[in-house]
Amino acid sequence: MPAEERRELILQAATAVFSERGYAGSTTDQVARAAGISQPYVVRMFGTKENLFLEALDRALGKLQDNFRYVIADFDAGRLSEQAAALDPSGGASRQERLRPILGAAYADLIQDRGILLILMQSFLAGHEPVIGARAREGFLAIYRLLREEAGMDEDSAQDFLAHGMLMNTLISMRLPELYGQDATADELLECTLRTKLDVVLAASKRDGVRP
């Protein structure tokens, strides 16, 4: 297999593993197994575990930004998907007011690849790591800037958007969806937070998950 292709495969595997177990809790061998290759090859291709995490993190961040920008560009060009049209408020809402639910749905759609959002979340919780922590801060601020400058949100809207994103990440990371139907409180909280996205989330949480 050509190196480029293998690289992407390893990054996918790394994203899945790191997103489940965090940076410190993952091993290069787990990533190698998930990618179907040997551990030394992973190390040779990425140099160090830290660098592997950084590349997986950059990839996830890039996908999130691409997704948001794609949605914004579509909106500004008047290309409303069926889903977006359904979310569009009827009254005389501002651009940011109309964009917000669409971006929210785009974010929730990313849950389908659980790893993308969770490796970001794991990086945020690794603030004490000198290199990874710094990159995580940069990434978070880049998303905030995107919301403020490109989506045109005001301070409070951007904050609120991020807050609910963090809650979603937390619930997914906690594996609360796996409790669905078993705990009335959990059901209520999930339904409240994820609304129309519950089916997607439940499917994803069953499909995904790197088994030990």
Added chain:
Amino acid sequence: MPAEERRELILQAATAVFSERGYAGSTTDQVARAAGISQPYVVRMFGTKENLFLEALDRALGKLQDNFRYVIADFDAGRLSEQAAALDPSGGASRQERLRPILGAAYADLIQDRGILLILMQSFLAGHEPVIGARAREGFLAIYRLLREEAGMDEDSAQDFLAHGMLMNTLISMRLPELYGQDATADELLECTLRTKLDVVLAASKRDGVRP
């Protein structure tokens, strides 16, 4: 030193260490050093690292619940602190509407002991751990129930409260406050999220932090 006292000291040290580096990223030796004793004694007193984490987690969860219940009881008894009175909306607000900012302030006050909130957050991100993950889910749901049943919040308010709590946790864990004054975007986000609490947060982030 009597065992009970030593126990509490170790739990404080464990909370600080685990909250910075997560469960997998922390070592019993780091906890021992932070508590000023030897590593074998930590293990002997708590059996396993996992059990140590669980006890530190329970302690943090208990403190959070105690804090919230204390605030609610005070409010219901008409004992409004100066801070609480300042936050009280003037119009004809409902109990939950009046309670919310007070509970928010109580939560933000807990930042002063950075470890309390961050070890909870770390536990949420360890959903894949069989024992710790289960305890984290229980803890999260217990807090949600407290907000719904004891503070009387409706679904959306409780969700919103938790969402902003998760955002605060994330920013603190990311060590964004340490960037304060160095990055305009970070400043704006922090000010937006933490409002009047910024001074507390900044002070806490300087005071705390377990150095390697």
Added chain:
DNA sequence: GATTGAGGTAATCGAATGATTACTTAAAAA
């Protein structure tokens, strides 16, 4: 047909880490 280089792996090494064992010390009890 020999050579080269890309795409890999098996074997292994050194450091880190959770846990165990065997002690030590000093105050209280007998």
Added chain:
DNA sequence: TTTTTAAGTAATCATTCGATTACCTCAATC
């Protein structure tokens, strides 16, 4: 005074893990 017990530690062990080394294989090139 002797014994017991609580509060600790030094030394060490068995694993695990990231990284390194030395090799293998096979298609393309010379």
